[in-house]
Amino acid sequence: MPSRPTLRYALLAALVLTLAALGFVAHSVASTANAVAAKTLCSDVFLSRRTPQAVIEQDLRPDNPLAPLQRFSVETASASVSLLGLWTRRAIHRPGLSCTLLNGVTEAALRAQPLPEPAPPPQPETPLPPSNIDGILQMAFEEPGGAHALRTRAVVVMRDGQFIAERYAPGFHRDMPLLSWSMAKSITNALLALRTANGALDIRRPAAVPEWASASDPRHAITPEQLLRMSSGLAFRETRTALPADALNMLFRQPDAGAYAADMPLEAAPGTQWQYSSGTTNILSRLLRDTFHGDLQAYWNFPRQALFDPIGARHMMLEVDPSGTFVGSSFAYATARDWARLGQLFLDDGMVQGRRLLPEGWTRFATTPAPAAPHGSYGAHVWLNRGSENERQWPLLPDDTYSFQGYEGQLVIIVPTYHLVMVRMGLTRTGATWDPNRYLPSILAALE
Template sequence: MKKAFQIFGVLVVIVLVYVVSVNYPKLELISGFSAKSVASAHFIDHRPLDLIEKSDNDIKLITLANNTIIEDENYATSSVFGLQKRKAIYREGLGSLLIDDDFDVSKPYLVPHRIQPKINFPYPLGTNEPKDSVFSNINYTQLKKAVDSAFDKENAFAKRTRSVLILHKNHLIIEKYADGFDKNSKILGWSMTKSLTATYFGILQHQGKLNINNPAPISEWKNDERSKITMHNLIQMNSGLAWEERYDKICDATKMLFNSRDMGKVQLEKPLAGKPNQTWNYSSGTSNLLSKILRQQFKTHQEYLDFWYTSLIDKIGMYSMIVETDMTGNYVGSSYAWATTRDWGKLGLLYLNNGNWLGEQIFDKSWSKYVSTPTPTSEGRYGGHFWLNSSGKYPDAPRDLYYASGFQGQKIFIIPSKDLVIVRMGLTDDENFDFNGFLKEVLGSFEK
């Protein structure tokens, strides 16, 4: 019997050693995700740690992390079983930053200069509270039922919607928030940030400062086949560059977001795996490379930091929005923009109005058509850093619908034919939330 216990003990140790050795590389990514998530949610949106752990960090494996917030020093730390401890610091104006051991926290840093005048119009075009608006073509009882159905009923935990907001003909017609969230709550857009990033190329092109059809200005590519890649190819995710984007394993995307100092450099260094304009491949690395290219358009880093706000974010009154940076100080154009649901709605409305905001053309009116035109080889699913419904992903919604989309079901649906913007923020995506059914119910409340 004693020998049997000894053998069993050895087997247990072997299994534990195997499990740890296989999963040890993941621990740094787990603790990195967790530390960044905790620091951002707490210091940007003032969420308590217990809420963050039960909601934002309620993800397989991420729940293994042990988290601590150091309030008076503005940082959070996370580790897994005491291993692979990571730290994320909060800096006013820049949000939170996941750092490595070599990062100099005492080094001075630049922050964007923001000008936020009162825009004396009701929301959504201005900064005043919205006015009550009644449209004769809307069945408001049916609309309320459709919006209510997007939220969990009491004690349920399936749909996990945090907010829904609907704009019609430049008016707010309905909004709803889950318990613990309201019109002032800042929510991470995740990959909706990609659509924001692409918008700056439309702005610069409208200003005559670049042409997206020109080759990407990357000196490292000038002597190989990558020199044929244009900014247009990058915006359409059709560059042919190698990239792996998965979140259930260690891959290019996870290593970039949680291990890289210069996130734009990761995609830059990848070889071709296909041909430009012939090989669509969704890539967060591409979006951060585009952010890096945007940096090259300005003489100083301060100008780059300011441009994101002065040309767009603060220009249209998205005053709650904050875009976080990587360790080089470049904006993480793939993933890290935070804003209230109302301000995310403004981004959708800008596109619905073809770039016009209170009479000023932010980008050329043709840019909305450009981003909503299918990318070659994407099977009609993707445009210019926006997802499309042209192939009928949502069969009960109009085919002209296009949308910004982020991890866990952050969505800005833009429907030109219905003059509608629909925003849904939450913690469940298409696998667990019936977006088609939701859109069908909402659209069914509008008379044809």
């Protein structure tokens, strides 16, 4: 039996370790929460042109138990958030790049980076005439009551390549870019298609990832196609509600999102296991950057020049991490109309105004189920409405329906059978679901 002094020291050591662990967790949670808020505040103020008060009251305080303790600040070209004056996190705004968190890098270092070529200011969009589905769109903004709000902010419907109806919540409008979250993955998909078309990238050859360069590394065989199909086998944890939360760590605490994801070990043979992973998208974003061989400005200009301008998505923008790589998994801003235009590009198999933009057959490739995906529900960075009626996400919609989806209820729904694209943007958090099955079948019926 240990002596009393020995037992006392053991208990004291255990207490110290426990307190240290609790302190680490507190630091991690507070730092991440402040980073999420700082990044949101910065982008929504300087890019979406919302007032700081509106962003704080409508986005940062609801459903946030830490909000009463957080302090929010907006400066000339930055935003910062602290918790009781501690764990301050800051994001800075740069023209053409929007906002970037200061993760392991100084503001001076970021501001020393070259900027993309300035884009001409987008022209205001023309309002639409009244439509016979305006009443259905109004229903899509109704709140069901109860503890959880849907907070729909924009709904747009496009048919046969033409906008036919739209509606916006008070304080939001057709020229306001909004955060995509994981709908950004569809942009990464299209950019990779463009680089594949011009021969800069081969998605079926092993990915040229520095961390996997050795032929003896089991990750060496992973291909960009397997990354696109979320079947890389990498041990990346997407969850936001439990530790380890790799996605949150990658997006809000790391200087290089692609490098962080590429460091993950292999837990399954490539191509044999499906697991949704924002990390794989940021590996693809870094692969895309590497095809420009160090020309950072050419890389930054590429999305606008090669994709956004040709489809008329003049408000669309990808944001970068501190290393300069697009956060292609999560940080895109665009208007609801811009998202509809991207959906229409896929619906038209990469054609826009008679010009081929994406490789012929790319949409068929993107909507082919990943072999390892359950019920064929996922293609190449695209969600599919496949499987039996009981297995489909939206059983009331045709099985050729596919979609781009993002956190908090961001949706681009593409229904080839009806030549239709529908976009919904909002702030629907855990506990509530904005369900297209309640609205889209009525819209389709009204258009027949």
